[in-house]
Structures are given as structure tokens and as C-alpha cells.
Amino acid sequence: MTTSKSMHHTVRKRMVIKLGGSTLEGLNESFFENLKKLQESGIELIITHGGGPAINRELAVRGVESHALNGIRVTSEAAIAIVQSTLIGKVNPALVHELTTAGIAAIGLNGFDGQLIVADYLDKDVYGFVGEVKTVNTSLLEALISAGIVPVIACIGADERGQALNINGDTVASEIALAIDADSLLLVTDVSGIRINNEYQSKATPSFINQWIEEGHIYGGMLPKVQGALECLSAGIPSVQIVGDSLVGTTILSRMNGQ
Numbered sequence: 043m044t045t046s047k048s049m050h051h052t053v054r055k056r057m058v059i060k061l062g063g064s065t066l067e068g069l070n071e072s073f074f075e076n077l078k079k080l081q082e083s084g085i086e087l088i089i090t091h092g093g094g095p096a097i098n099r100e101l102a103v104r105g106v107e108s109h110a111l112n113g114i115r116v117t118s119e120a121a122i123a124i125v126q127s128t129l130i131g132k133v134n135p136a137l138v139h140e141l142t143t144a145g146i147a148a149i150g151l152n153g154f155d156g157q158l159i160v161a162d163y164l165d166k167d168v169y170g171f172v173g174e175v176k177t178v179n180t181s182l183l184e185a186l187i188s189a190g191i192v193p194v195i196a197c198i199g200a201d202e203r204g205q206a207l208n209i210n211g212d213t214v215a216s217e218i219a220l221a222i223d224a225d226s227l228l229l230v231t232d233v234s235g236i237r238i239n240n241e242y243q244s245k246a247t248p249s250f251i252n253q254w255i256e257e258g259h260i261y262g263g264m265l266p267k268v269q270g271a272l273e274c275l276s277a278g279i280p281s282v283q284i285v286g287d288s289l290v291g292t293t294i295l296s297r298m299n300g301q
């Protein structure tokens with residue numbers, strides 16, 4: 043009797059979808075219908091999200107300054123409280139509401155829930171209260187997935203002392219994809235993929251991406267996306283896509299297929 047994986051497991055397809063703050067507030071009915079269709083086709087969905095614009099508005103209302111470095115928000119003690127309350131208190135429940143309204147069973151989570159995302163400071167002197175992912179509670183996610191519930195994860199990590207740490211949404215998405223061995227990662231943003239010299243790229247490879255970063259064609263908020271994508275690809279996740287809300291964009295593969 044062979045013990046090949048395919049003989050013991052029904053083929054599962056698992057997709058992590060990250061919804062960027064840039065596009066989150068404008069998603070329409072047809073976007074959620076598309077998600078529902080993906081789910082009905084048998085794909086297991088895990089949703090993560092950011093919320094940069096909502097955080098910016100809240101910071102401005104309260105007069106707290108912040109700036110980005112390499113696409114990552116340098117997060118002061120005053121800022122982390124606002125990031126935490128905005129993502130967990132506002133953005134996450136609003137998204138869960140939209141999903142459940144669309145008929146998708148969903149439950150909101152953040153790094154504190156069941157120690158979902160245990161984090162440590164990325165580099166406190168440089169970035170302040172920004173985290174890097176140490177561990178992901180995959181059994182919690184597996185339990186929800188097998189119950190047919192879509193986990194909706196806000197990008198807040200918790201350190202071992204219970205301090206909230208801000209983690210870029212793209213980084214959380216790729217770390218979750220790696221932890222649960224996803225078959226694909228979909229980063230939904232406000233542009234239809236990677237644009238180089240005014241042209242959207244339908245395909246990309248790690249070597250092109252490294253070149254585009256060096257030449258300055260990829261910058262700011264696109265950096266954590268492609269960095270997460272490269273990590274996923276090198277760990278064996280077959281495909282990462284960066285797309286707009288119509289799900290059209292750039293597919294990043296380890297190598298160009300058939301070309």
C-alpha cells in the first residue's frame with residue numbers, strides 16, 4: 043500500500059486573501075459574490091486585512107504623527123493604541139459584517155485570540171511598536187476552516203507580555219499563508235498589480251521583482267507585498283497574486299511557465 047499524500051487526503055485548495063486598507067472601504071457586492079463562488083467551488087478561504095487609510099484618519103483626528111519606512115509604519119506608543127483600536131474595533135467588525143451579509147460565515151480574530159499571532163519587536167529602536175511574527179496558532183485556524191467558518195484576521199500581533207504590536211497586513215498575510223501551507227496567496231489592493239513604466243505586468247518572477255526594487259520601480263506600500271510574495275514562493279507556495287478588486291493583476295511565479 044503506497045502512502046502517497048494524495049491517497050490519504052482529499053485534494054484541498056487553500057487560499058489566503060489579504061484585503062488592503064486602500065480598497066477595503068470600496069468593495070462592492072460583486073466582489074463578495076466572487077469570494078462566495080470561490081468558497082462554493084471548494085476552496086478554503088482565510089482572510090486577512092490591513093487598514094492603513096482608516097488608521098491615518100484616526101491618527102489625524104487625535105493629532106498623532108507617524109511615517110512609513112520601507113512601507114512599514116514606524117509606530118510610537120501613542121500610535122499603537124490607535125492602530126490596535128482602529129483595526130480590531132472598527133475595520134475588522136465592519137469587514138466581518140460585510141462577509142456575513144454576503145452569506146459567508148466569518149469570524150473576526152486578531153493576534154491575541156487564542157495566541158493566534160505571537161510576535162516580538164521587529165526592531166524597537168527603528169520601528170517602535172512593530173512586530174515580527176514568531177508563531178501562528180494553526181490549530182485554531184484549522185478548527186475554524188473545518189467548521190466551514192472563514193477566519194478574518196486583523197494584523198495585530200501580541201508579544202508574550204500581552205503588548206500589542208503593529209504588523210504590516212501584507213506580512214501577516216504571507217506569514218499566515220506559510221503557516222497553514224496555503225496553495226495560493228491573493229493580495230487585493232487599489233492597483234491592478236505591479237506597474238512598471240506605466241504598464242501593468244500580468245506575470246512576474248522573483249528575479250524581475252528584485253531588479254524592479256533595485257531600480258526603484260517598486261516602492262512604498264508595494265514593498266511588503268512583493269517581499270511577502272518572495273518568501274512564500276521560496277517556501278514552495280506555488281503562486282502569489284497582487285490584484286485589484288476585480289481580481290485582475292500580477293501573478294508571481296517562481297519561474298515563467300512555458301516561456
Ligand SMILES: Nc1ncnc2c1ncn2[C@@H]1O[C@H](COP(=O)(O)OP(=O)(O)O)[C@@H](O)[C@H]1O
Binds near residue numbers: 063211230235238264
Ligand atoms: N510598481 C508598482 N506598481 C503598482 N503600485 C505600486 C508600485 N510601487 C509602489 N506602488 C504603490 O503601492 C500602492 C499599494 O500599496 P498600499 O497603498 O500599501 O495598499 P494596501 O492598503 O492595499 O496595502 C499603490 O497604490 C502604489 O501607490
Ligand SMILES: CC(=O)N[C@@H](CCC(=O)OP(=O)(O)O)C(=O)O
Binds near residue numbers: 197
Ligand atoms: C507595521 C505596519 O505597517 N502596519 C500597518 C497595518 C495596516 C496595513 O497594513 O494596512 P494596509 O493593508 O492598508 O497597508 C499600518 O500601520 O498601516
